[in-house]
Structure formats: structure tokens, C-alpha cells
Amino acid sequence: MxxxxxxxxxxxxxxxxxxxxxxxxxxxxxAFVSVIGPSGAGKSSLLRLVLGQDAPTRGSITLDGVPLxxxxxxxxxxxxxxxxxxxxxxxxxxxxxGLECERxxxxxxxxxxxRRAAIAEAxxxxxxxGLGDSLHLYPAQMSGGMQQRLAIAQALIKRPRILLLDEPFxxxxxxxxxxxxxxxxxxxxDYSLTVMMVTHDIGEAFALGNRVLxxxxxxxxxxxxxxxxxxxxYDLPLTRKGAPAADTAPAPHEEADREESLxxxxxxxxxx
Amino acid sequence: xxxVNRRIGRxxxxxxxxxxxxxxxxxxxxxxxxxxAINPADKILPLPGAMIDAMRGLVFERDQLSGRYLxxxxxxxxxxxxxxxxxxSTASALLVGLVLGLLPPVRATFGMLVTGVAVIPPIALLPIxxxxxxxxxxAKVALIVVGIAPFMIRDVAGxxxxxxxxxxxxxxxxxxxxxxxxxxxxxxxAMPRLIQAVRLSLGPAWVFLISAEAxxxxxxxxxxxxxxxxxxxxxxILPYVAWIAILAAVADLLLVWCSRRMSSWAHGAER
Numbered sequence: 001m002x003x004x005x006x007x008x009x010x011x012x013x014x015x016x017x018x019x020x021x022x023x024x025x026x027x028x029x030x031a032f033v034s035v036i037g038p039s040g041a042g043k044s045s046l047l048r049l050v051l052g053q054d055a056p057t058r059g060s061i062t063l064d065g066v067p068l069x070x071x072x073x074x075x076x077x078x079x080x081x082x083x084x085x086x087x088x089x090x091x092x093x094x095x096x097x098g099l100e101c102e103r104x105x106x107x108x109x110x111x112x113x114x115r116r117a118a119i120a121e122a123x124x125x126x127x128x129x130g131l132g133d134s135l136h137l138y139p140a141q142m143s144g145g146m147q148q149r150l151a152i153a154q155a156l157i158k159r160p161r162i163l164l165l166d167e168p169f170x171x172x173x174x175x176x177x178x179x180x181x182x183x184x185x186x187x188x189x190d191y192s193l194t195v196m197m198v199t200h201d202i203g204e205a206f207a208l209g210n211r212v213l214x215x216x217x218x219x220x221x222x223x224x225x226x227x228x229x230x231x232x233x234y235d236l237p238l239t240r241k242g243a244p245a246a247d248t249a250p251a252p253h254e255e256a257d258r259e260e261s262l263x264x265x266x267x268x269x270x271x272x
Numbered sequence: 273x274x275x276v277n278r279r280i281g282r283x284x285x286x287x288x289x290x291x292x293x294x295x296x297x298x299x300x301x302x303x304x305x306x307x308x309a310i311n312p313a314d315k316i317l318p319l320p321g322a323m324i325d326a327m328r329g330l331v332f333e334r335d336q337l338s339g340r341y342l343x344x345x346x347x348x349x350x351x352x353x354x355x356x357x358x359x360x361s362t363a364s365a366l367l368v369g370l371v372l373g374l375l376p377p378v379r380a381t382f383g384m385l386v387t388g389v390a391v392i393p394p395i396a397l398l399p400i401x402x403x404x405x406x407x408x409x410x411a412k413v414a415l416i417v418v419g420i421a422p423f424m425i426r427d428v429a430g431x432x433x434x435x436x437x438x439x440x441x442x443x444x445x446x447x448x449x450x451x452x453x454x455x456x457x458x459x460x461x462a463m464p465r466l467i468q469a470v471r472l473s474l475g476p477a478w479v480f481l482i483s484a485e486a487x488x489x490x491x492x493x494x495x496x497x498x499x500x501x502x503x504x505x506x507x508x509i510l511p512y513v514a515w516i517a518i519l520a521a522v523a524d525l526l527l528v529w530c531s532r533r534m535s536s537w538a539h540g541a542e543r
Contacts, residue, residue, distance in 0.1 A: 053441055072444035083436035086443075088460045088537045097456065098446035108452040138537045151442075158446055 004029035004194060005050065005162060010059030011229070012045050018229035019045045023059070025213070025232065032188055032195045034209030036202055041215040041230040043198040044166060050196060051076055051164050063161065074102070077160030081167040084151040085139045091150055092135040095122035098158045122157060128190070129153040129183060145176035149183065156191060165197040169204065181208060212236045318507035326507035330496075342496065346512075350493040351519070353409060354481050357416025361477075362470055364417075365424035366462070372425065373432025374440075374458055375450070386429075390422030394480060402488060412484040419480040420473040424466070431465040432458055464538040467531040471524055478520060 003026035010023040020042045027033055035043050048054040049061060055070030062068065063075060078084065085094050099118040100110050110118050126132055129149040139147050148168055155163060165184075169177045185208060188195055199205050205212050214234035221227050280288065304317040318326075330343040338345075371378045372386065397418055398411075405411040435458065443457045485494030493512055500508045532539050 051441070051445070072441050074445060074447035076445055078442060078445050080438040080442070083438040084442045086439060086457060086461075088535065097443075097448075100456075101443075101447040101449070101452050105449070105452075108448070108456045140537065154442070154446065160445070 003027065004031075004064060006062050007049070007056075008060045008062075010049065010056045010061060012042065012049065012054065013057040013229070017226040020049075020215075021229035021231050023231055027194065027196070027211075029194055030192055031211055032193075032209045033197070034205035034212045035196065035198045035215060036200070036205045036212065037215035037230065039200075041217065043215055046215065047164055047166050047196065047198050050162065051078055074098070074158045075161045076164060077155030077158055077162070078164045078166065079148065079151045079155055079168045081170045085147055085154065087139050090136050090138055091126065091131055091142075092119065092122055094139070094150055095126055095153050095157055098154060102158075122153075125153045125157045126150075128187065129156075143176070145172050145180060148172065148180060152184070152187065156187065156193075159191075160193075162194045162196060165195065165199075167199055168197065170200060177204070184208060206238065210238050212238060315504040316506055318510070323507045323511050326505065327511050330508065345491055346493045346496050347515070347519075349489075349491045350481060350485065353412045353484075353492070354416065354477055356409075357413045357481070358420070358470060358473070358477055360413070360417050361421040361424055361473065362466065364421050365428050365469060366459075366466055369425045369428025369466070370432060370454055370458055370462060373429035373435075373462075374454060379429070379433075383429075386422055386425055389418075390426055394419035395483060398484065398487065407488040412481065412489070415484045416477050416480045420477050423476075424469040424473055427469040427472075428462055428466055432462055435461060460535070464531050464535040467527050467534075471527050474520055474523055474527075478516065482516075 005025075005027040007023050007025040010020065010025075011018070012020040023046065035046060037043050045054065049056055050068075052068060052070050052072045060067055068075075072078075086097065089097060096110070096115075096118050099121060100108055103114060103118070104110050109115075123132065123135065126135065129152055131146060131149050131153065134142065134146065139150065142150070151168070168184075169180050172180060181204065184195075187193065197205070197208065212234070213232050214236075215230045216233045217228055217230045218233060219228045300317070301319075304314075304319050307314045307317050308319055327343065331341065334340065335342050368382075368386070372382060373379070394415060398415055401411040401414045401418070405414055439457060440453065443453050448456065481492075482494035482497070485492035486498040489495040493516055497509050497512050
């Protein structure tokens with residue numbers, strides 16, 4: 001299948017500090033891409049690019065062939081590690097917010113029947129993430145895991161084309177993290193999402209993703225460590241049980257490498 | 273047990289809070305009684321009886337010259353000026369603070385100006401205000417606004433600027449426009465901070481009000497205090513000061529109540 005999200009020769013530089021260099025990526029629709037790498041390797045920068053929070057210094061990013069605007073919009077949903085829910089709104093209002101913005105351009109609020117419809121939609125979504133009993137709590141009254149569930153529900157109600165997760169479970173304790181893994185896997189297949197997740201946890205990356213990208217610096221100048229940026233050094237497609245058929249298809253340029261090694265694919269064509 | 277770990281219950285806190293106030297009152301009474309024992313006509317530390325006598329004329333009797341109940345007329349005039357000044361400051365803090373904190377182009381354009389205005393001592397501007405607006409109400413209200421609005425604007429703008437970037441991004445991914453972002457995300461979160469800023473500005477607002485009234489007025493709490501000062505009338509000044517303290521404290525309590533009412537989410541820990 002053709003690439004859904006594609007990055008072509010993308011560079012990110014801040015002044016003379018090169019963060020990312022020569023990123024060439026094709027992400028298929030329905031893929032669950034985990035991004036790992038050492039601290040400072042530009043994982044979050046990559047995510048911000050796709051999110052539209054930052055613009056690439058060079059190169060192009062296209063979604064379904066259309067160049068992405070370097071501004072956040074409702075094509076791309078996001079869940080950050082923290083602060084992604086609104087503290088002044090209840091669980092229900094947090095979830096309805098996305099619908100209200102879309103359906104009430106001027107005052108950002110719905111009333112009467114349209115509000116009831118939005119609430120019903122939000123309740124269904126909250127049910128799906130397991131918050132059906134906490135509709136009227138404020139985020140401050142909930143645990144970290146519940147807040148992340150809410151952040152996910154909030155993002156999913158807009159049916160984003162890509163869901164971006166920036167270390168979403170990093171601040172949670174192991175038990176809760178496990179539950180969240182199950183939840184996100186279920187949502188991924190139920191809603192046929194395309195997910196890009198940045199994580200520090202290699203186990204999590206492999207357990208959840210059907211494709212794992214490792215970012216690191218390919219070259220290193222000890223006298224000017226900022227002159228070379230990180231790029232994709234490993235691009236591992238994973239096949240796993242129960243995954244939707246569509247997302248096991250690797251990007252075209254990986255096909256050749258895949259035959260060379262079974263588990264680890266080193267992308268030599270793009271000199272990544 | 274270390275003092276940092278002591279927990280004080282509600283009732284105890286109230287009782288303990290009253291103790292120093294009572295002590296001060298008792299101290300005053302002792303000193304006043306001593307002076308009165310030596311000189312029954314002492315004006316510097318009047319006894320409560322003398323204060324009540326002096327205030328009775330102002331509170332319950334019409335002034336022969338103007339036909340007004342002076343105490344109430346003073347209070348009304350001062351509260352009007354103060355309320356107007358604070359209302360204008362609050363509204364401008366909300367409007368300007370929000371756009372200044374949220375929109376980088378606006379911050380780049382007006383940030384320096386607001387900071388510049390904020391560092392000018394307002395009292396230094398008082399002559400300009402009197403010259404520009406005359407000696408009437410406008411100049412007094414303007415002094416309060418010039419005195420507290422820049423601080424409040426900067427406070428609100430700073431708070432808005434410190435909202436987690438994640439929230440602003442998240443709202444945009446949920447489809448919010450700048451307007452919706454401001455209305456639904458930033459404004460409600462700025463409200464508790466705004467009320468906090470009003471509370472902190474009440475003190476300076478009173479200072480500017482009293483200053484303005486002391487210099488040019490024909491009615492007002494500050495005017496009265498500075499008028500009777502000429503006769504060493506401590507029996508009027510002290511009750512007036514106490515009355516100002518009560519008014520300020522009530523305003524503060526009202527604001528706290530408002531904040532809890534409007535933004536209960538921000539007071540989670542205190543519920």
C-alpha cells in the first residue's frame with residue numbers, strides 16, 4: 001500500500017545544532033510505530049514534526065500526499081506524558097471539548113439537543129477507555145493512569161488520522177502501565193488507528209508496536225557534537241499475532257533489507 | 273514536636289488569630305488610660321468613649337453645612353472610586369493580560385510598553401492626572417487604574433504564558449481556534465489568578481485612593497482623615513482607619529468566596 005504519512009529528507013536544526021538529519025520515512029495507514037532511542041536523539045523532535053508543533057528546516061512531510069501544515073490541527077491527535085487534560089474541566093467536559101470546538105465555532109459551547117448528542121458520544125468514548133464511572137470528576141481528583149485514559153479519550157473522539165503518543169505511560173507505575181498497554185492495543189485495533197509512540201521503555205516499544213524505529217546519531221564529531229543530528233538507525237517491522245493485516249506491510253524501501261536479516265533490518269539504501 | 277509539623281485545627285486557629293489583636297487592643301487601652309489619668313483632655317490616645325462620641329456626630333447626625341451624613345457619604349464616595357478603579361483595572365487585566373500572555377505577536381508589540389508603564393511610580397503621575405483630568409473623580413479613579421492595572425496585567429499575562437504548552441497544543445489538536453482556545457481554555461484558567469491579583473492589588477488600590485483624596489477632594493474617607501488631622505482628632509482618625517481595615521477585609525473575603533464559587537477546580541486541595 002502507498003505511504004500514508006511520509007517524510008522526505010527531513011532535517012531539523014536549531015541554530016547550528018542539528019537535531020535530526022536526513023529522515024526518510026514512510027508510515028503505512030494502521031501502523032503502530034514505536035520510536036526509541038537515547039535521550040537527546042530527537043525522538044520528541046520527530047513527534048513534534050509530525051504533530052505540526054515544529055516545522056522541518058528542510059524536507060517535506062506529507063499526509064496522504066498532501067503537505068502537512070506546520071500547525072497543529074485535528075488531523076493529528078496527541079497524548080503527552082503530562083498536562084494533556086484541562087484541569088478546569090470535568091472528565092465529561094474535557095471529552096466534549098473537541099466536539100464543541102468543531103460544532104460551535106463562535107462560542108465553543110453546545111446547548112440543548114446538540115449538547116446531549118455530544119455528551120452521548122463522549123460517554124461512549126469514556127466507556128471505551130474505562131472512565132464511564134468518573135464523568136464528573138476533575139483531573140486533579142484522578143490518578144495519573146486515569147488522567148492518561150482521559151487524554152486518550154479526548155484525542156480519540158476527534159477521530160484523528162494519526163494518534164501521537166509522547167511517552168504517554170512514562171509517569172505511571174508498572175501495574176497501571178500494563179493496563180494502559182492493553183487499553184491502547186485494544187483501541188488501536190477497534191478504531192483502526194495509526195499510532196506513533198515515543199517511549200523510553202524498549203520493552204513497551206516492542207510489545208505495543210508493529211514497527212520499531214530507533215533514532216540515534218550515525219556520525220559523531222567529538223569536537224562539535226552538535227554538528228551531526230540523529231536519524232533512523234534501525235527500522236524493525238514486527239509481525240505479531242492478532243495485528244490487523246494492513247499494518248504488517250512494511251514501507252516499500254524496507255522490503256529488500258528484510259530478506260537479508262530476519263529480525264533486525266538495517267536500512268542501507270538511504271544510508272540512514 | 274517540631275513547629276513545622278504542628279497542625280492547628282480550625283477553632284484553635286481562630287482563637288490564636290484573635291489573641292494578638294486582643295493584646296494590641298488591651299495595650300492601647302492601658303496606654304490611653306494612663307494618658308487620660310494625667311490629662312483628661314488628651315487628644316493623642318483617645319479612649320473608646322471619646323471615639324464613640326466623636327463618631328456619633330458623623331454617623332448619625334446630618335452635617336449642618338452640607339446636610340449629609342458625613343461618615344456614610346465618605347464611605348460611599350471612597351467605595352465608588354475604589355470600585356470603579358478596580359473594575360476598570362480588572363477588565364483591562366483580563367483583556368490585555370490574556371492576549372499578551374497567549375499571542376506572541378501582541379506580546380512582542382506591547383510587552384515592553386506594559387513593563388515600562390508598570391515601573392513608573394504612580395504617585396509621580398498624580399500631578400499629570402490632575403492636570404489632564406482636573407480635580408474631579410476621573411483623576412482619582414485614573415490614579416487607582418494607573419497604579420494597579422499594570423501589575424495585574426503582568427500577573428495575568430505571566431500566568432497565561434506559563435500555562436503548559438502541552439495544553440495549548442492539545443486544544444489545537446482538538447480543533448480549537450485561537451478564539452476558542454482563549455475562551456474555553458485560557459480564560460477559565462486565568463480567572464482564579466485574576467481574582468488573586470485583585471486581592472493583592474486591594475492594598476495598593478487603597479493607598480492610591482487615600483493619596484488622591486488627601487491631595488484634592490471634598491469628600492471621602494481619606495479626605496476626612498487628612499482634614500481632621502489638623503485638629504489632632506485621633507478620635508475620628510482611629511475609627512476611620514479601623515473602618516477602612518474592615519472594608520478591605522470584607523472585600524478580600526468576598527473575593528476568596530467568588531474564586532471558590534467560580535473556579536472550584538482550582539481550590540481542590542482546600543475542599
